[in-house]
Amino acid sequence: MIHPATPEFLARLEAALPAGTLRERRSGELEDPRGRYQGQAATIACPATVEEVSTIVQLCNAACVSIVPLGGGTGLVLGQIAHDGPAPVALSLEKMTKIRGVYPQENVIVAEAGAILADVQTAAEEQDRLFPLSLGAEGSCRIGGNLSTNAGGLNVLRYGNARELCLGIEAVLPDGHIFHGLKRLRKDNTGYDLRNLLIGAEGTLGVITAAALRLFPRPERTAAAILIVPSPAAALELLNLAQGIAGEGISAFELISGMGLDFLSDTMPDLRQPFEDHPEWSVLIDLGVSGASDPEEMLATLFEQGFEAGLVSDGVIAQSEAQRQDFWTLRETIPEGNKRVGSISSHDISIPLSKIAAFIPEGIKRLEALGDVRVNCFGHLGDGNLHYNVFPARGRDRSEYENIRLEVKRVVHDLVAEYDGSFSAEHGVGRLKSEDLERYGDPAKLSAMRAIKAALDPNGIMNPGAVLRLRAD
Template identity: 65%
Template sequence: MLNPADDAFRAQLAAALPERLFRPLTPAYLEEPRGRYLGQGGVLLAPETTEQVSEIVKLCAPARVGVVPFGGGTGLVGGQIMPEGPAPVILSLERMIRIRSVYAEENLMIVEAGAILQEVQAAAAAADRLFPLSLASEGTCRIGGNLATNAGGVNVLRYGNARDLCLGLEAVLPDGRIWNGLKRLRKDNTGYDLKNLLIGAEGTLGVITAATLRLFPRPLQEGTALFVVRDPAAALELLSLCLAQAGGGVSAFELIHREGLNFLSETMPELRQPFAERPEWMALVDLGLGRGEAPAALLEAVFEEALDAGLVTDGLIAQNETQRAAFWAVRETIPLANRKIGSISSHDISVPVGRIAAFITEATEAMAALGPVRVNCFGHLGDGNLHFNVFPPQGKSRADFDHLRPAVKRGVHDLVAAYDGSVSAEHGVGRLKVDDLERYGDPAKLATMRAIKAAMDPSGIMNPGAVLRA
């Protein structure tokens, strides 16, 4: 049974911690981007060092007061807020932002968990290296949260998820002990992999305070194209062509549906769209190649072969960096347009790549049978991750269709399970998908997860109610 972070506990904290660590509990720490949950908190603390994080957790553990780690607040499954139960301590990493070290010759860097992803990317670029994790929220999300949720993004096809980009962690465990696992090793086969246990655990097994991140040589030649594809099945064949011609040089391959362009037109008419007539389906292809290679020529060759095969009907190849940025702006602004429209239910799902086309057809038909809804299906085709989001018809609000939300969510997720997919591809479980994890998760896996949680956090203070039911 947890206790609240009430006035008496605040006084206990105040006696042990510097006054500057206490922050006003503003709405920014209690709201999540989709507006589905309103959180609560008793005390907001913003430590400056790992030692201070340790001290906070050491005070919370014996008092059985919950601790909710808070990064950039951009999470879409409610993992960063606690809407019910005894008011917790909200532990914000916003002050722990240092780039501790960059080892360009080793292709790695050590950063604190509160560092903004965009600033991590910039620090890598300053060393003539690439940190390839790239998300629409990269200007506000923090690297600790990216690791805690095992974030994906647009470059997973080539570089992997956040887990694949991390070599080591520093973390504060549920009893307040500091685990110093910031090793600069590619090979360390010394027992259980605590790093990969904490990555994706969403703060339920400890607080990530710093990380050793992998860097890569920067591509010397980059190219981007937008191809109008016949349908998702043709997009998959186009992906195969791209991989055959460019191999590991394909950095991203994104599927975009016309509904996303319609939403941009509705909410941001000032954004220039690439085609005068909005196509039904498009593929956004991004290449990163070496010296002497010509991305534009390779993309042109791919287009010609795809055109001959009846896979594409039109296309645009960026001729300069301004055009590349414009193409990507379309893709990266779609989530913002979605938010402005307001979804009935949003789904971050994955299915085997070869079954994506069939899934999209069946899921879209299933949604149409529920009512006059609009489906905006887009995402990372190369790794099987789709954002299959369902919206009210134009002129209506999501509140008008909230009665459909359970049926929409259940319908999509049941179909994902039938296709041997995952109901959470890159956003995590948080609090939004606790029921889904119980419904669709493997029983042996769930039992093992609960055993790990009980062993590491027997008092249940770490992000109570996230991932596993409190």
């Protein structure tokens, strides 16, 4: 049973650590980015070394005091928000931000878990290398959180999720032992893969403190285009056409709905948009190539062939790097437009590519049967990950829909299950979706997960209630 962090326990914890390791909660800290939940913490522990993390975990484990790892605070599924139960020790790695080494010949960078994603990208760039993980929150999210949630982002189509970008990790297990798995090896076939067990576990099986991450050669030339398509089905056909023209040169293939562009016009009218009249559907395609290939020629060929096939009606190919960045600014600002409008319910889902064209309109039909709502469907079409978010009708507020909010989520997630998809594509499970995991998860998988949790964390101190819902018994 989890015990509260008493003043006596906090005094013992403080005495075992360097001065200044424990601090008070800052204003705005531990708040859900969508504004629905407030977290709690008895203290914020900010260790500077893996040994200090080990000390904190050992003491918490002995006293059965829970720990909630805290990264950049950008998670959307309450993985970092403990809003009920005894107040935990929030464990922030904000002091563990070092780049421990960059190895260009190996295409590897070793970073501590508190390192900001953008800083890791910059450190790689300084060595003429690319760390391809790219998220809208990359200026504040941290590597430990990226790995703990197996973050996806914009370049999964080409480079994979965070899991595919990690070679080794250093971590502190729930009993306080340090796992020295920080290897820079592509091949290490020596038993159970604890690295991949801890990646995506959302801090429920231990605390990741550092990681060896894969780098890639930087593409010599990049190009981007926004192309208007008549439907998601046409967008998927265009993706197949693009893969035939550009192959692995496609870094991203993003679906954008007219609803999302309308939201941006309503909430941020000064933001530059490529089309005066918002198309119902468009795609943003980004290429990165080396050698003799010309990405702008590839995009021009794609436009011509797509136009002839009836897949593209209009479009804009970026004429400069600045215009390419404008395209990406537009895409990456869509979530902010959503936030300002205020969603009834937001969904991070993945669907098999061949079923997406049927899923999108079927979902809209079922949701409109619940009430007067708007759907903004956008996201990483190239890897099947859609953000399928439901909003109030124009002129109404989301508070008016509170009585159907859970039903909206159930309709979307039930349909996702019907289409053999996943209710969580890249955001994780956290506490927000732990009941969904029980409803839609494979029973054998859930049983194995609970057994692993019980074996590694018998006292249940690591991020309790995240991923696996706490049981009344």
